[in-house]
Amino acid sequence: MTDIPASALLSLENITKRFGPLVANDGISLSLQRGEILALLGENGAGKTTLMNILFGHYVQDEGVVRVAGKNGLETLPSGSPGAALAAGVGMVHQHFTLAENLSGLANIRLGTEALLSLGRASAARRKIEQIIAESGLTVDLDRRVADLTVGEKQRVEILKALYRDAKVLILDEPTAVLTPQEADGLFVVLRRLAANGLGVIFISHKLGEVLAISNRILVLRAGRKAGELVSATADRRAIADLMVGKAVAEVTRAPAKPGAALMAFDKVSLRQGASRQSLRKVSFELRAGEIVGLAGVSGNGQAGIAALISGLAVPSEGELLLYGKPIHRADPRALVAAGVARMPEDRQHDGVVGTMSVADNIAIEEVRSPAFSRSGWLDRKAMRARAQSAIAAYDVRCLGPDAEARLLSGGNVQKLILARVLEREPRVILANQPTRGLDVGAQAEVHRRIIAARDRGAAVMVISEDLDELFALSDRFLVAHEGEITDAGPAEGLDRSTIGLLMAGHSAAAEGLAS
Amino acid sequence: MDVLFDILGSANFWAAAIRIATPLIFGVLGALICERAGVLNLGIEGIFVAGAMAGWLAVYLGAGLWGGVLVAALAGALFGLLHAILTVVLGLSQHVSGIGITLLATSVSYFTYRTALPDVSTPPRIAAFQPINIAGLSDIPFLGPALFQQTPMTFLALAFVAIIAFVLYRTPLGLAIRAVGDNPASVEAQGLSVRGLRIGAVVAGSALMALGGAFLTMSAFDAFFFGMVNGRGWICIALVVFASWQPGKALLGALLFGAFDAFQIRLQAQIGQVVPGQVFLMLPYLLSIVALILVARRADYPRALLQPWTKGQRH
Numbered sequence: 127m128t129d130i131p132a133s134a135l136l137s138l139e140n141i142t143k144r145f146g147p148l149v150a151n152d153g154i155s156l157s158l159q160r161g162e163i164l165a166l167l168g169e170n171g172a173g174k175t176t177l178m179n180i181l182f183g184h185y186v187q188d189e190g191v192v193r194v195a196g197k198n199g200l201e202t203l204p205s206g207s208p209g210a211a212l213a214a215g216v217g218m219v220h221q222h223f224t225l226a227e228n229l230s231g232l233a234n235i236r237l238g239t240e241a242l243l244s245l246g247r248a249s250a251a252r253r254k255i256e257q258i259i260a261e262s263g264l265t266v267d268l269d270r271r272v273a274d275l276t277v278g279e280k281q282r283v284e285i286l287k288a289l290y291r292d293a294k295v296l297i298l299d300e301p302t303a304v305l306t307p308q309e310a311d312g313l314f315v316v317l318r319r320l321a322a323n324g325l326g327v328i329f330i331s332h333k334l335g336e337v338l339a340i341s342n343r344i345l346v347l348r349a350g351r352k353a354g355e356l357v358s359a360t361a362d363r364r365a366i367a368d369l370m371v372g373k374a375v376a377e378v379t380r381a382p383a384k385p386g387a388a389l390m391a392f393d394k395v396s397l398r399q400g401a402s403r404q405s406l407r408k409v410s411f412e413l414r415a416g417e418i419v420g421l422a423g424v425s426g427n428g429q430a431g432i433a434a435l436i437s438g439l440a441v442p443s444e445g446e447l448l449l450y451g452k453p454i455h456r457a458d459p460r461a462l463v464a465a466g467v468a469r470m471p472e473d474r475q476h477d478g479v480v481g482t483m484s485v486a487d488n489i490a491i492e493e494v495r496s497p498a499f500s501r502s503g504w505l506d507r508k509a510m511r512a513r514a515q516s517a518i519a520a521y522d523v524r525c526l527g528p529d530a531e532a533r534l535l536s537g538g539n540v541q542k543l544i545l546a547r548v549l550e551r552e553p554r555v556i557l558a559n560q561p562t563r564g565l566d567v568g569a570q571a572e573v574h575r576r577i578i579a580a581r582d583r584g585a586a587v588m589v590i591s592e593d594l595d596e597l598f599a600l601s602d603r604f605l606v607a608h609e610g611e612i613t614d615a616g617p618a619e620g621l622d623r624s625t626i627g628l629l630m631a632g633h634s635a636a637a638e639g640l641a642s
Numbered sequence: 643m644d645v646l647f648d649i650l651g652s653a654n655f656w657a658a659a660i661r662i663a664t665p666l667i668f669g670v671l672g673a674l675i676c677e678r679a680g681v682l683n684l685g686i687e688g689i690f691v692a693g694a695m696a697g698w699l700a701v702y703l704g705a706g707l708w709g710g711v712l713v714a715a716l717a718g719a720l721f722g723l724l725h726a727i728l729t730v731v732l733g734l735s736q737h738v739s740g741i742g743i744t745l746l747a748t749s750v751s752y753f754t755y756r757t758a759l760p761d762v763s764t765p766p767r768i769a770a771f772q773p774i775n776i777a778g779l780s781d782i783p784f785l786g787p788a789l790f791q792q793t794p795m796t797f798l799a800l801a802f803v804a805i806i807a808f809v810l811y812r813t814p815l816g817l818a819i820r821a822v823g824d825n826p827a828s829v830e831a832q833g834l835s836v837r838g839l840r841i842g843a844v845v846a847g848s849a850l851m852a853l854g855g856a857f858l859t860m861s862a863f864d865a866f867f868f869g870m871v872n873g874r875g876w877i878c879i880a881l882v883v884f885a886s887w888q889p890g891k892a893l894l895g896a897l898l899f900g901a902f903d904a905f906q907i908r909l910q911a912q913i914g915q916v917v918p919g920q921v922f923l924m925l926p927y928l929l930s931i932v933a934l935i936l937v938a939r940r941a942d943y944p945r946a947l948l949q950p951w952t953k954g955q956r957h
Contacts, residue, residue, distance in 0.1 A: 184830075209833030224831035226821035227945065233817050238832030240814040287832070 141190035165341035169566035217288020227273035278309040383602035386415035394445035405431035413586035420601025438462035468548035481533030486514035517546035538569035656788035663900030668854030669878030679843030680823035684740025687875030688747030693852025695751035698859035718852025726844040733950030770864035807889040823944035902926035
C-alpha cells in the first residue's frame, strides 16, 4: 500500500471481466486522487463502461479488487452491490439515465436514501439539495416531473443524486453525448468547481477534444486493455488517437468527384406530414452518379422529410420525385430497395436493426424474398449465415457471430452491420443519415471510407449530418436545409463553415453572395 | 325519466351500489399495487376465488370472522408469491403466468371445497358480517342508510383506499414502488432491490385481491358457490386502467361500476317486461368499456409494466 498516496480516493487493481468468450476488461488497474478529473478514453467497445459498471457494482468482476477510501485508508469494496458502492461514496451518472420519469426530480434524488418503512424526510432532503444546488450551480426545478425536464436538466438531477449521497467519486459515462455544445460547457464549469472542492471525477468519453479540455489525466483503453496513461496538459492529440485505435489513424482521402447522370431528382417537391405541418416546401435538387451531396442544417428543418422520401416511406404531397427518370407515386420501401436504393437510418438502433433478431437475420432482412436468401418462399438459413459470416469479416463487425442478437452490438458495430447489409448489394443511390453519430474515431473513418468507395463506384450519395466536419470531409456539393426549404450552396470547394452556418440560420443574403 | 329519478332517489340504491363496489375496491387496489411496481397480475380472478373459499372455509371450520379475513389474505399472498417467483425471479411472461395462476387457484379452491365437504348438496352457511350502525352517522336521513349502513369489510376497503394513497404518495416505500414500475434501473442505481420491491408489491397486492373474494362469502353472501366470482377480477383489471393507476380514481371507478350494476337490477324490475333481461346484465360491462375508451386513451401507463428485470444484463 506504500505506493498509494494519502489523498487516493480509489484504486482498481487488475480487474478482469469476461462475457462468455469476450474479454471486456483484461487486467486493468487505475487510481484516482482527491480533486482529480481522470478521463477514461477509448473507442466504443474498449471496455470503459464495463469497467465502471464493475466499480459501481452492476457487474461482478471475474478477477481483481476495487478499493475505496474509507475510515482506515483504502478499503475493499464488496463486488456486485450498487448499494455498497453508494455507501462507500461512489456515484455514477449513466449514459442512459436511470431516472423514474413519473417522479419529480426531488423524489428521484431521495429514492433509496430513506428507510422504506418510514414517513420520509422530504423537507430536510429539500433543504440539503437546495444547498448543494447553490454551491455547485446545478440548477434544476426539483418539483417538476422528470419526464418534463430537458436532457441537460435530467443530467443535473443525476449528478445531484450522487452529490446528495455525499459522493467522493463521481463517474460520468459519456456525459456530453446528449448535450448541446452550450450545455456541455456548463457541465464542464460545474465539474471543475466540484473537483476544486475535493471530488474525484472519472469522465468516460471517446471524444478527444473534450477529454483534453476537462481532464487532468487520461487513461486510454483499447480492446479491454490499458493502452496508455498520460498527463492531459502535455498530451499530444495525435499520439492519443493512435493509442486509442492501436495504429495510426489514416486520414480519409477523397479524389475529386466525376459526377454522372442524375439518378434521383426532386422537382418542386412539397411534403406535408401530420395534419398541418409542412415539412418541405418546393424543394428541387438532383443526386448524380459518382457524387456525394451533403445536406447541412439544424435538426428539424426538413431533413426528416428528405430522408423519408428517399427511403420510400413517404411520397411528395406536391411536385415529383424521380428515380432514374421515372416518377414515384407510391410509398413502397421494398420497391425502392429492389431498385437499388440503400438506406442508413438516423436512429440506427431503432430503425436500422431488429434488436432481438440475430446478426444474420438483420443482414438478410431487406432482401429475404430475393433468390439469394430464399427458395420458393422458404428461407435459406445457410445462405443467410454465410453472408453474415463474410460481412462480419469484411466489415469488421465485432460480435459473437452470425447468431448473436443485434441488440448486444455497440453503436459502431450496428452501423457496420447496416453498411454491410446495404453496400454489398452495390446500390445506385445511397442515403446516409447521421452516418457516424455517436461513433468513435476508428469506426468513423471506416464508415467514411466505405461511403467514398461507393461514390467512386458510381453511386449517388446523400449524406445528412449535423456534424459540419463530417460534411466537409465527405461532400462534393452542399445543400442547406432551413425551415423546409433547401438552398443549393454549390460545390464544396470554395465554401467555408461560416457561409454554411449563415445559410443554416436562414440568411438568404449568404445565398445571394454565393450567386454573385 | 320518472323511473330514473325514482331509482336514483332511493337510499337503498346507493347502499347497494357501495355494497357491489366493495369487492371491486379491494381487487382494483390490489391490481394497482402490482402494476405500479411493473407486474400485471392476471391471477386476480383465481385469487378472488381462493380468497372467497379460504375465508369462508376457515370460518365454517370454527375461526372467527376476522380470522377468516386473515386466512383469505394469506391464501392470496401465497398465490401472489407464486406469481412473483414466476414473473419477477424467473422473468416469465406475466400474461401466461397470470392466466395460469387464475386457472390453478380456481381449481385448487373448488377441489379443496369438494374434498372438505364431499357430501353436501346445498352450500352450508356461516354467520356472516352484518351491517353496523355508526352512532350518529347511520341515523342521518337518506345519507345514513345510503352510505353508513354497511358491513365492516366495506369500511375496511375504504380505509385501504386512504392507506394505499398515503403510502404511494407520501412515504419512501411508495416512492420506490412507483419508481420500480417506471424504470427499474433507477431503483437499482440507488441501491434498492428491484426484485424485493416487486415481490413485495405482488404479494401484498394479491392479499388485497383475496379480500375482495372474502367479502363475497363473508359479507355479501354467507356461503361459497362455484362461479360466484363471475368475472369481478377481470373488471378490476379494466378499472385500474380507467383509474390511471391512482387509488382515488380507483375508488371512483369501482363505485361507478357498482352504481351501474345496482341500477340495472332496479331498471330490470321496472321495465323488464319490455326489454330482455340479458340486455340489463350487459349494461355495466358495456358502460365500463365505454368509460375505458374515453379515459384509457390518455392513460399514463407505468413504463416498465410487463418488462422483466435482469440484474447485470446489458440493456
